[in-house]
Amino acid sequence: LSGSGMLNHKSHPTLVNVIFEDNVSNLQGGGMHNDESSPNLTNVIFKNNTTENSGGGGMSNYKSSPSLEDVTFENNTASYGGGMSNSESVGIIKIENTKYIKNNATSNGGGLYNTSSTIILTDISFEENSSISYGGAMYTENSDIQLNEVTFNKNKVNSSELRVGH
Numbered sequence: 001l002s003g004s005g006m007l008n009h010k011s012h013p014t015l016v017n018v019i020f021e022d023n024v025s026n027l028q029g030g031g032m033h034n035d036e037s038s039p040n041l042t043n044v045i046f047k048n049n050t051t052e053n054s055g056g057g058g059m060s061n062y063k064s065s066p067s068l069e070d071v072t073f074e075n076n077t078a079s080y081g082g083g084m085s086n087s088e089s090v091g092i093i094k095i096e097n098t099k100y101i102k103n104n105a106t107s108n109g110g111g112l113y114n115t116s117s118t119i120i121l122t123d124i125s126f127e128e129n130s131s132i133s134y135g136g137a138m139y140t141e142n143s144d145i146q147l148n149e150v151t152f153n154k155n156k157v158n159s160s161e162l163r164v165g166h
Helices: none
Strands: 005-009 014-021 034-035 040-047 059-062 066-076 084-087 092-101 111-116 118-127 138-142 145-153
Touching: none
Parallel strands: 005 034, 014 040, 034 059, 040 066, 059 084, 066 092, 084 111, 092 118, 111 138, 118 145
Antiparallel strands: none
16 A cells, blocks of 8 residues: 555656645555656655655655656655655665655654665755654665755754663
8 A cells, every 4th residue: 555646666757747645655655656666756746645654755765766856845744754765776866956844754754764775965955844763854874865955944853762872
């Protein structure tokens, strides 16, 4: 039950002027889930999408290499990667002129979650995203990431736990 709005498996779709809104998934990608895919998105909005038990409230990517330009992730919720999650990318994930606004994760990466991935972020804004554990705006683990002209504004971590040595 992944990708309530759209699921791509070994596919290469092009999306222009598309809106994913109010979608709910039990697994990955409330709005969109990509599995071994490389979609191209231009002027796409992910808003109010939810993943109840996994990552990528707006969009999740597993062994995928999406290209995003002029995309907005707003008010999406997930266990991790409230706006977007990337796991084990194949190739380089390119994200340009994109906004992550008021997304929430019940664990890590309120706006963006990355693990074992290669990502280039250019002209990106993270604003008022939140997580319970780590990375209110972005959480990155075992990944190669390049940030160019990135703004972090009013993001927060809401942990009430004291974590020593992390």
